Amino acid sequence: MDPHFDYLMDEILQNPKCCRHFLNMGQFLLSEGHFLESLGFLNKARKLGDDSFRLYFLLGKVYLFLSCSEKSLSHFKKALEKKPSHEETKYIINALDGERHVSARSLKTSVVKGLFDDYADKFENHLINKLNYKTPKKLVKFFLAQTEKKMALKIWEKETPLVLDLGCGTGLFARELKQKLNNSQIVGVDLSSQMLKQAIKKDVYFELYQEDLLKFLAQEKKKNNSYNLIAACDTIPYLGDLEEFFEKSCLILKPEGFLLFSFEALKDDRGEWFSFFNGRFKHSLSYVMSLAKKNNLRGEVKLETLREEKGERVKGCFFWGRSIKIKKTDNFF
Known part of the structure; x- marks a missing residue:
């Protein structure tokens, strides 16, 4: 088992009512490609009271990987309400709102940089x-x-x-x-x-x-x-x-x-x-x-x-x- 997974699980066991620990685990599992497992931890964080940009952004990503476009769009829109200037979220919403020939010449450099810095x-x-x-x-x-x-x-x-x-x-x-x-x-x-x-x-x-x-x-x-x-x-x-x-x-x-x-x-x-x-x-x-x-x-x-x-x-x-x-x-x- 990944040592980081063990560390995050220990935090949850020590404080099972802390939404931040479930959020951290959800983000880790998402980065590892375990989308359904990630979804469970993120939803638990929401039930415990998390209402952050980070939560809705991660939920948007999970549902996107699970091919649930409508749910993904809904959560990305909630994320944008929390942080209206976030370029990556705006771009994803623009794409999810309807597949179409877009006027943009390319994906914005700030969006590409953000995507791959996090993914490296x-x-x-x-x-x-x-x-x-x-x-x-x-x-x-x-x-x-x-x-x-x-x-x-x-x-x-x-x-x-x-x-x-x-x-x-x-x-x-x-x-x-x-x-x-x-x-x-x-x-x-x-x-x-x-x-x-x-x-x-x-x-x-x-x-x-x-x-x-x-x-x-x-x-x-x-x-x-x-x-x-x-x-x-x-x-x-x-x-x-x-x-x-x-x-x-x-x-x-x-x-x-x-x-x-x-x-x-x-x-x-x-x-x-x-x-x-x-x-x-x-x-x-x-x-x-x-x-x-x-x-x-x-x-x-x-x-x-x-x-x-x-x-x-x-x-x-x-x-x-x-x-x-x-x-x-x-x-x-």
Whole structure:
């Protein structure tokens, strides 16, 4: 048993009428992915008189994971009444009020930072063990297969490939890439300082930066820095409009450099991108392909299972694009 669980249980046994102890246990169980158990402790905290923002926010999250959208929305609204300026709560309510094409270009940076700062310690365990997450390994395999097919990896044998890992998180993608391309020099960028602390431990990065990825891309252009590969593993779902992402990424790709990313697939009849109840964006294949062509990228797309969520496979795509000058007569994809 987890020592922290034992500590929290001891507190409850010593003072079974203290709502704060039940609240702490509910939050711990939520972070471990034990949603029904978490719900029991949180409801007990409420019965004992807790009426805090924290309680309603945690209840909103639990019901969201349990696919009870209406109950989740109700509790997030109560949380917002307690703290009207809380950005993450406002965004979630906005998403839960109705799945729709949103006007926001991306998830707010303050919301993303808050989500992943809180999640960092449990991030890898939850993804790998709870969601059967293998996207980093699959994406690296896809990249190597496509790049070898085009005989492009030979270029990297003569120089140290420079790689930019956008939204690097705890370094899962970089670890997989480094195992296959040991001579690569990888720069990681992420909004969350706590995720970067986990990434440092893997000892695979040349440099790490805490920054918004679009701002970082613009800064690299001003510095005249360029990369052989720009990768974004499970980062695109936090962006809606991808115009700026494509444009700024391609401006700092070396000649015949590569853009590589995963994205959650949207049926083309629903538009270019769409925000769903979990706050993540899905993008249509035709939208991604049109932006690739617009920015002189030529390559491949592969349908893949990205992870499991609530017992179901989440389908998505891998995109591999090579920076070239496309002639009007060329066939694209």
